Amino acid sequence: MSILAEEQIERFFNVLNQSSEIIQKSKDQSYLDSLIEVLDTVQSGDVQALNLAKADTxxxxxxxxxxxxxxYDSEVLRKAIQMAVLKAIKVDKIQANYQITPDTIANVVGYLxxxxxxxxRQLSLLDPAMGTGNLLTAVANQLSNSIGVKLSVSGIENDDAMFELAASSFELQHIHAELFHEDTIQNVLAPMVDVALSDxxxxxxxxxxxxxxxxxxxxTGHSYVHHLMIEFAMNHVNKGGFGFFLVPSQIFKxxxxxxxxxxMQGHVYLQGLLNLPTELFSNKASQKAIMILQNTGGGAKQAKQIMLGEFPSFKDQTAFQKFLTEIDDWQRNDLLQ
Structure with missing residues (x-):
């Protein structure tokens, strides 16, 4: 990333942070709620909508x-928003489900x-559990910049605060998206897409x-929400389309x-399961993997060889690039043949 881009990220983060801190103190509310109000008004400049005292206004x-x-370009705005959300998580001591998918992982999903x-020329995306929208917008920006594809984007989120953060983030980044503020498992009338992706x-x-x-x-008893969401997502993927899901590494155990x-039998092909580096997780039990599924039909078939493996440390750039080359070879010679 260029020095200019880093300066711009810091500059916009300061706009978000300083405004949020003023609103937080003025209204005696959480940093997160204040950030939501800032994201909702910073683009329009409608300060009066914040209903602050004269000095704070x-x-x-x-x-x-x-x-x-x-x-600013979209990626600069996304990264600054991400920094502000991370601060909200820290300041407000927010529960784990607000954690943001790291950019290193989002970049890998986008690469795949x-x-x-x-x-x-065209590609449609759906995230059935978009959270604050960081993974979905990161991948959307990456695909627009790397392969120049015209995107149609959809996302679903049930949590009020996360949905508002995501909606404002999409608007600020000028990413047109169809967003659903609903419980995914209640069978949202989401569109059919080429790709489903989700953390x-x-x-x-x-x-x-x-x-x-x-x-x-x-x-018997409650069901695993990640299993249900995989099924929901793949039911909304076109024949031969793909799903990329961050799942527990031990999902089949x-x-x-x-x-x-x-x-899965008869509905999807398991094309890959790539463990993410253990260094990203507090312990082995919490390790996640990228699961690659492909819907049957549309000329799809089981890859000659399922891509199984574990990413090397993201800090080891030589080994990491070598692994990406192996993925390229697998896509070309096994998956897309």
């Missing part, structure tokens, strides 16, 4: 006056998608009645794996 107005959307869809929430889905009709539901594997 003047202070925020002066900060907003330093921001001109046309001076770009390799498979290089040469396509899936892990754990049990609490409302058993909503899982009726899902093949991956548990026969749990007692619930039987239902997932049973559903």
């Amino acid at each position: 003047t202070a925020v107005s002066d900060i907003y006056a330093t921001f001109n959307r046309d001076d 998608i770009a390799g498979i869809f290089n040469g396509h 899936l929430p892990v754990g049990y889905y609490p409302i058993d009645a909503n899982t009726k009709g899902y093949n991956t539901r548990s026969t 749990t007692s619930e794996a039987k239902q997932l594997l049973k559903w």
